[in-house]
Amino acid sequence: MTKDMTKDILQVIRNPKVTFNQRLKDMAKIAENSVELVRYTEKSREYFENGAMMDMFEGKTPYRTRYCVPDFELFLKQGSKFLMLEPPKDIWEAVGNLLCLYHNIPADGGLPVYIGCLDRLLEPFVRDEAEAEKAIRFLLVHVDRTISNAFCHADLSPEDTRAGRIILKLTKEMQRPCPNMTVMYREDMPRDYLMAALDTAMTAAKPSFANDVLYRRDMGDYAVVSCYNVLPIGGCGLTLVRLNMNQLPKLAKDPEDLLNRVIPDAVTAVCDAIDSRCEFIIEDCHYYENTFLYQEGLIKKDKEHMIGMFGFVGLAECVNKIMKLQDPGERFGHGAAADLYAEKVMKKMKEEIEKRPCKYGKYGLHAQVGVMEDSSLTPGGRIPIGEEPELPYQITNFIRMHRDCDAGCGELFPFEKTAQHNPQYLADILKGAFSQGARYLSFYGADSDLVRVTGYLVKKSDIERFDREQMTLNEATVNGSGASKNLHLLDRKVRGEEE
Amino acid sequence: MRKESGDSVVSCSAWTGGKEDIGKEMRAPVNKIIPFSAVDGYGNRTAVFFQGCNQNCLYCHNPETIQECIHCGACVTTCPAGALSLSDAGRVVYDISKCCNCDTCLKTCTNNASPRIRHMTSKELLEEIRAYLPFIDGVTASGGECSLRSDFLTEFFERIKKEKKTAYMDTNGQIPLWDKKELLAVLDKTMIDLKAGTEEDHRKLTGMGLENPVENIRRMAAIGKLYEIRTVVVPDVVDNARTVALGASLIADVPDVRYKLIKFRHYGVRSEYAGIKEPSDAVMEELRELAAAKGVKNIVVT
Ligand code: SF4
Ligand code: SF4
Numbered sequence: 001m002t003k004d005m006t007k008d009i010l011q012v013i014r015n016p017k018v019t020f021n022q023r024l025k026d027m028a029k030i031a032e033n034s035v036e037l038v039r040y041t042e043k044s045r046e047y048f049e050n051g052a053m054m055d056m057f058e059g060k061t062p063y064r065t066r067y068c069v070p071d072f073e074l075f076l077k078q079g080s081k082f083l084m085l086e087p088p089k090d091i092w093e094a095v096g097n098l099l100c101l102y103h104n105i106p107a108d109g110g111l112p113v114y115i116g117c118l119d120r121l122l123e124p125f126v127r128d129e130a131e132a133e134k135a136i137r138f139l140l141v142h143v144d145r146t147i148s149n150a151f152c153h154a155d156l157s158p159e160d161t162r163a164g165r166i167i168l169k170l171t172k173e174m175q176r177p178c179p180n181m182t183v184m185y186r187e188d189m190p191r192d193y194l195m196a197a198l199d200t201a202m203t204a205a206k207p208s209f210a211n212d213v214l215y216r217r218d219m220g221d222y223a224v225v226s227c228y229n230v231l232p233i234g235g236c237g238l239t240l241v242r243l244n245m246n247q248l249p250k251l252a253k254d255p256e257d258l259l260n261r262v263i264p265d266a267v268t269a270v271c272d273a274i275d276s277r278c279e280f281i282i283e284d285c286h287y288y289e290n291t292f293l294y295q296e297g298l299i300k301k302d303k304e305h306m307i308g309m310f311g312f313v314g315l316a317e318c319v320n321k322i323m324k325l326q327d328p329g330e331r332f333g334h335g336a337a338a339d340l341y342a343e344k345v346m347k348k349m350k351e352e353i354e355k356r357p358c359k360y361g362k363y364g365l366h367a368q369v370g371v372m373e374d375s376s377l378t379p380g381g382r383i384p385i386g387e388e389p390e391l392p393y394q395i396t397n398f399i400r401m402h403r404d405c406d407a408g409c410g411e412l413f414p415f416e417k418t419a420q421h422n423p424q425y426l427a428d429i430l431k432g433a434f435s436q437g438a439r440y441l442s443f444y445g446a447d448s449d450l451v452r453v454t455g456y457l458v459k460k461s462d463i464e465r466f467d468r469e470q471m472t473l474n475e476a477t478v479n480g481s482g483a484s485k486n487l488h489l490l491d492r493k494v495r496g497e498e499e
Numbered sequence: 500m501r502k503e504s505g506d507s508v509v510s511c512s513a514w515t516g517g518k519e520d521i522g523k524e525m526r527a528p529v530n531k532i533i534p535f536s537a538v539d540g541y542g543n544r545t546a547v548f549f550q551g552c553n554q555n556c557l558y559c560h561n562p563e564t565i566q567e568c569i570h571c572g573a574c575v576t577t578c579p580a581g582a583l584s585l586s587d588a589g590r591v592v593y594d595i596s597k598c599c600n601c602d603t604c605l606k607t608c609t610n611n612a613s614p615r616i617r618h619m620t621s622k623e624l625l626e627e628i629r630a631y632l633p634f635i636d637g638v639t640a641s642g643g644e645c646s647l648r649s650d651f652l653t654e655f656f657e658r659i660k661k662e663k664k665t666a667y668m669d670t671n672g673q674i675p676l677w678d679k680k681e682l683l684a685v686l687d688k689t690m691i692d693l694k695a696g697t698e699e700d701h702r703k704l705t706g707m708g709l710e711n712p713v714e715n716i717r718r719m720a721a722i723g724k725l726y727e728i729r730t731v732v733v734p735d736v737v738d739n740a741r742t743v744a745l746g747a748s749l750i751a752d753v754p755d756v757r758y759k760l761i762k763f764r765h766y767g768v769r770s771e772y773a774g775i776k777e778p779s780d781a782v783m784e785e786l787r788e789l790a791a792a793k794g795v796k797n798i799v800v801t
């Protein structure tokens with residue numbers, strides 16, 4: 001965004017890389033950002049200016065919530081007066097009604113980040129399986145082509161259902177990024193169904209897995225939406241204000257000062273900003289009163305259902321900087337002192353958030369994964385790419401740093417293709433990680449010919465030789481999109497075979 | 500059962516479990532531990548690689564695990580990180596905290612050994628892997644040849660069973676397992692190599708006979724302790740169809756045992772054997788069909 005609105009408008013109008021719908025949205029963003037009506041506190045302004053806080057490009061004049069999570073189950077039960085829809089009687093009507101609602105969700109971006117716990121919604125309508133598959137395929141294709149946004153998220157329950165099986169099968173077959181997908185994992189879920197989900201995950205890089213017990217404890221009936229955000233069903237994530245923790249060391253004298261003075265100060269800045277934005281959305285725009293979702297009970301305006309998302313990134317950079325850690329053995333994710341301090345920082349942050357009365361609803365802590373513009377900034381409390389320790393220690397660290405992330409967090413693990421012959425391998429890791437308190441895990445299969453096929457070791461020198469050969473092969477084809485380049489996503493350590 | 504030239508490999512008194520050990524704590528030379536492995540048996544496993552082998556396969560992917568170090572000192576001089584030194588007693592001492600994993604020592608050694616070995620007790624080994632236990636189904640002992648350490652493994656596996664985890668062995672089958680009662684009592688499954696289908700091929704490839712691997716496969720299958728057999732397919736060196744035919748005949752009637760057919764690959768192979776061809780997908784497919792035709796239900800080609 002430049003200062004010159006005409007220039008911005010021309011740029012949007014002429015941008016050859018976007019679709020018409022995207023152009024329309026970009027134009028709306030310019031209009032929205034041309035006025036600034038949110039009343040921020042001094043503290044918030046200070047943190048916007050020093051770079052330690054950002055509004056996630058949500059816009060200067062928010063007239064809708066960031067995320068909206070309607071109660072689709074209720075919607076299917078009662079139909080909708082506003083949309084002139086009767087409760088569905090068969091799977092085609094159910095799919096049709098859902099699609100109507102998807103296109104009428106008042107949230108940032110104008111597209112749903114959540115399309116429901118699909119198996120639970122559709123199972124009651126599955127009579128003939130072939131017919132059901134046709135209808136579900138129709139739904140998934142429609143969502144992929146019209147919403148076409150990897151932030152759009154579908155959930156699956158832990159129950160083994162015909163609808164769930166069909167969704168997994170189609171997901172594996174279609175290999176499309178939209179919708180993203182999460183299975184609500186429980187230790188007692190049917191093994192066979194878990195295996196089917198893992199099998200799909202290894203081919204399609206989804207579903208991911210959420211720790212149902214933990215999130216249910218924190219959020220009640222919850223949904224995983226967008227990028228691992230967790231919100232109550234029938235609720236809204238009103239806004240997400242992000243703390244850039246990598247910027248905190250410059251505001252602090254030493255580690256103690258950061259912990260005891262800067263963290264409380266920063267929490268005030270972020271919570272103030274959340275309150276200010278919520279105030280605008282709720283009081284100035286009358287968001288709830290202006291949507292039929294509220295009038296028909298599909299979203300609720302009460303304490304439990306209005307979440308102000310407190311996001312954070314760069315815990316690793318924060319700790320390494322303030323403790324001046326260079327030695328790889330001492331840095332965040334490796335050194336005991338660094339990890340202990342990091343844990344204290346997270347605890348302190350949670351305490352401060354809890355102490356503070358929330359003006360609307362409640363605050364939820366969310367480990368944010370980053371935006372395109374970030375560089376040298378690690379998502380949430382993760383360990384930086386390229387510095388990951390052995391997988392067990394990486395998982396343990398992830399658990400420790402994200403204990404209080406009730407509004408979601410995620411960690412991605414790439415796995416060698418050989419793990420595909422062995423879905424139980426992932427099942428063991430999931431079970432272990434979740435029993436230890438992990439909240440969320442995603443897996444994806446990494447392609448590599450250097451396989452530890454069986455019974456032998458892989459030497460580092462072999463990997464290097466292999467990498468050299470691969471590099472010459474891949475140079476032309478590596479996808480150098482902004483996000484992957486800036487964040488070294490391509491350097492992520494491949495799991496399953498590593499030393 | 501050990502071959503002549505291999506005797507030096509297995510002569511270290513610290514781990515043979517022989518008479519000279521009585522009263523002392525048993526130790527075994529550990530080359531490496533892979534915390535999470537998807538390819539060493541059922542589910543997620545911690546794989547422990549022991550140093551020393553009683554075969555000498557032409558295509559061995561880890562020739563540096565075959566022999567025990569003779570402390571000649573050559574690698575001490577070439578190590579760029581100062582991770583290796585010679586003790587007053589003339590033994591190579593390895594400092595894991597300094598090692599940068601450059602593998603220079605492995606390239607230096609002309610004895611098919613590695614100086615990066617830790618001689619560990621079963622208790623130390625368990626403590627080393629304790630953090631992995633929640634995430635794994637169990638452990639797999641591999642090598643080199645882990646059955647050379649059967650007394651040590653008995654002790655180690657007893658500890659593993661107390662942790663309610665499973666114990667697997669990945670073996671070349673040269674040491675008879677069937678009369679090792681104490682080991683069998685704490686061992687869940689074996690994975691046994693079948694490297695060739697005739698005595699002649701087997702000797703040519705491994706330096707050892709075929710009889711014991713075959714007998715081990717039979718006996719372990721009979722008592723339900725066989726997880727899979729494995730054949731590395733190497734064109735031109737052995738008659739792969741005969742190997743697979745033999746392997747299939749051994750396990751076709753045993754439910755659940757899997758046949759893993761592994762494409763030979765060049766990684767890590769000694770340079771003098773780097774000329775061996777990698778088999779094509781078509782060859783692998785033919786062998787899969789052969790095993791299937793002989794009645795094997797669970798076949799993995801990798
Ligand atoms: S049995 Fe295994 S470790 Fe031993 S020489 Fe043969 S391939 Fe190498
Ligand atoms: S790999 Fe070998 S040569 Fe290289 S640093 Fe380690 S001990 Fe030294």
Ligand code: SF4
Binds near residue numbers: 571604608
């Ligand atoms: S590892 Fe090899 S080179 Fe090094 S001391 Fe032992 S025998 Fe010699």
